[in-house]
Amino acid sequence: MNRRNGGTDGGIRARAAARLTRGIPLLAWLLGALLAAILESWFGRELADLLDLPRVPVLFGFEYALNKPQLIPATLAFLLLVYGVPLVLGARLLRAPANAIARALADRAPAVSVLVHLALVYAVLHLWTDLSDYRLIVVKITLIAVMLTLSLNVVNGYMGEFSCSHPGFMALGAYAGSLVTIVGFTKSQMFGPPLLPPALGPYLFPLALVIGGAVAAVGALAVAIPSFRTRGDYLAIISLAFTFIVKSLIENLEAVGGPRGLRGQPDWANLPVVFACTVLCVGVINQFVRSIYGLALNAVRDNEMAAEAMTINTRRTKMIAFLFAAFWAGVAGVLFAHVLRYVNPGTFGLQQLAEVLAMMYFGGLNSVVGSIVGAVSINLVSEMLRPLEIWKWVFIPLLLILVMIFRPTGLIAFREFDPLALVRPRDGGGGRGTPRGEGR
Amino acid sequence: MKNVRFFAVLFAVLCLAALPAAGQKTPVLKIGINAEITGDIPKVGEATKYAAQMYVEDVNKAGGIEVGGKKYRLELAIEDNEAKAESAAKAATKLITVDEVIAIVGPQASKQAVPAGEVCNNYKTPMISGWSTNPNTTKDRPYVFRACFLDDFQGPALSIFASQEYKFTKAAVLYDVASDYPKGIAEFFKKDWEKRNGPGSVVAYESFTTKDTDFSSQLTKIINSGADFLFTPQYYNEVPLIVQQAKQLGWKKPILGSDSWASDELVKLCGKDCFGHFFVSHYASAGAKGATKEFIDRYKAKYGSIPDDVAALTWDAIGLIGAAIRNAGKLTGDIKKDREAVRNALAKTKDYPGITGTISFPPGSGDPIKCANIVKINDKGEFEFYKSVCP
């Protein structure tokens, strides 16, 4: 490895860390994480008692670190024992078999390999959230934020426009999807008895998701048609006006509750559904941006004239990408409404917009991984810093400003995300899919 | 294997350091506060926090709360819901599953209270909102209560007052269409008024959107409509703007308001322009007697301002919970059973002497029965009791 700076103190640590993690495939890390999650769910409570912690630290112990500093050592010990040690040890011990499995899977059926990894991720999440319902709701909202951020990245990152209409799309999706499930499958005061047998509901929930997404996409047409006539920043205000218009429209629609909002969505957005939707969203968007459409989109962003000259139908390309992004924002809206089981037009305002924009640019332009990292980190940080109360809203903006100053395109920008490369074995050779940077 | 040794040492140190972190065990009951501390309406969160803290200090100074012969110390778990629906749901979940509170006060605004109520009802945890008037908050939710009266009582109460006291026949209404509280009251008022004075008797029914500060075009319409008075169920920070602009546009008739006017900030922000107008209130701070006066004086001494309606309602909300805990009989230590017991005691509340009136919960409903007071802003800028309207 890096032997040149072996003499310095930092070098030793770096080398130790490198040796500790060298050649470990993602599969082994996931198995280690699974081990940690199992350990926590079996022995977490006992261990917390042993360490005199009031309970298992919910989000990595931040509630103790910021409120009761005398508990920090115990919390650290807990984290090390339950997360650190099993993760590293498990990953290291399982390195060889995991590599073998990863190679076998990658050589024969790469798709299956990806599925196995996803199943492991889900298992870890399931076990981890099983311990505390607070974690569950945080994870659900975070996954929805991933979808939103990613779909925004298609427009603002890959297409290079500045769109402010995501809260509007989300609102359209949330209301359309809620109407489908409430009118269709539940008994409500507003809409009377269900039209279809409620037992069918959970199976037809994907239909509600698709309808929500489709309505958002139709709404996107209203933005796309006027704004893609020209290049420039007019999308920014047209989309902003769109957000105002949608909010105002819903507030005036007494049939869907007006400003009182719409309540009574069935409880179908459980973790498997939200997780599946998020995975599907990430997968489809990743395929899209790596496809010929995605490349055309980048060409349009970098130089519209040149792209036109290369026979790209720029207007059509932009339209498709915009509607596509709106669709996923709509799906995220449906899930959002069903996680909270209540929607209110006030939710889809400027604050929501600022949040989505912040998550997207923090994570990184033009990058699927970046959006995932951005959404997850901002959501988790904002939950973990709850004990800071109002100071949280000084700390988080400062953090974002620093990130922007030192990494102006965001944390992980312009990186192509290749799931096959991610799941390949790490002990040299074998496996298809090699990392393919797209840097500019 | 230097690094292994390093980790082993680190680990041992951590374990050792962890040992002395033990505390003494006194029985503690936790009450959750889910309030709008940051976001659009920070004043609401602040008042909620202050009133709740004052209550808990009182109880603990008296040695704690006594249930079934055993004394418990009260503790608050305060969460900020950032005036966002999803944050309110998260905060409620955190309070219930992580902090293991016995009951929750708040959120106050309906946008947050409806989703948080869903969470609390699912986890069978009693929740009481001081301020939320949206029917959805408590409807079909046995575990969710509120401390304020509802729009369908307050709106008609004002309509009765205006038509009987002044024999007015033509009303004008100005309200915020994007906020469910003013909208609800405005609608109920309009319905009741037209029932009393015939269709078309609300001659101007104008609205604006949250955060607007200019109402001139609406007020111009209202002034030209020939209404006898203006009813504006807006918050105390918007009322001064409405009243002053109306005056500047030549309006000289009375203006009526709802319980959301009740804050000493109203007079501070509005000055003389607001004198002589009426509003419905949970309580009147000028000339208050007994427990109400005591509360107002102590709150003022402690935090330097006269408590607004949010503070008073929070005080009653947490007081209702305190009373319910006392009446729960015996606490088992099993938080789920205790929550159930507190909820049952809360639902049976009858004639609780709150500072905002006597509160009872009818069977099967979380909406209290209580009287409304009509309050006049007198020439000294005080809120003076004028008349009481009961359901």
Next chain:
Amino acid sequence: MTVFLQNLVNALQWGSFYALIAIGYSMVYSILMLFNFAHGDVFMTGAYIGCGIALLLVGLGSAGILVLPGWLVLVLTLLLAMVVTACLGMFIERVGYRPLRDAPRASAAITGLMIGIILETGNLILLGAQRVKFPALIQPVTYELGGVFVTNQKIMIVIVALGLALALHQFIRRTRWGMAMRAMAFDYAVVPLMGVPINRIAALTFALGSGLAAAAGILFGMAYPVLDPYMGIVFGWKSFVAAILGGRGSILGATLAGFLLGFIEIFVAMVFPSTLRDFIAYSIILLILVFRPYGLFGEPYSVRLRL
């Protein structure tokens, strides 16, 4: 007719605020090609600073130390607050925007948003959740002209707003600094090579914009004397709409678009049910943009996004 005239007067006042804020947006946008999303909160901070200065001067007056007539207090408040807020604007430029000048434009938009949040939260931490009343520096007098009610405040607000916009316009047309700014707006890349000090121009741009925002804040405080820490958000975004509606690089355009936005909002509420105001008002703006995609006074241009 009186209704129409009355609303015209109201709209003039309402549009003045949009115009003053939109000018600041428009200047930064045309010269540095950035969206300065902190601008709405600079407006808010300016209003608070003005309120502080006014309270101080009024306090000095009532203590008998420095007795000034009301109009002089107002002028002093206006000038001092504009200077202080201009310094704040330059500080924001230095900290939040200069390090990002060669970054993608959107990154600067995010720092702007975040600086805005810090200003809001800082205000909340410093002053508490209490709302602040802006002191009445001039006693409002209402004049009735043939059924139309006009106050001295309204007249003053419109005159001051128009005067400031005109002064800025002259500054940009007639001075060397203004010429440098116009040149920068014309070609961002080449002009610095001609020896124009880009950093100083950028600082000046922010200072001018923030000064105008502070003026808007104080005028706003005179007309609507309730200040709260979040009052800048909606104003900021709507003025952003006005700035772009005006067209790139046009002070005149931004001013007119600000007034236009005020007129649309007021007159839509007059003609249609006021519940539908935002819906109709922004639909109208969408329509305008369909027919004039580069804004009212904008020239077609191609943005080379610095991605």
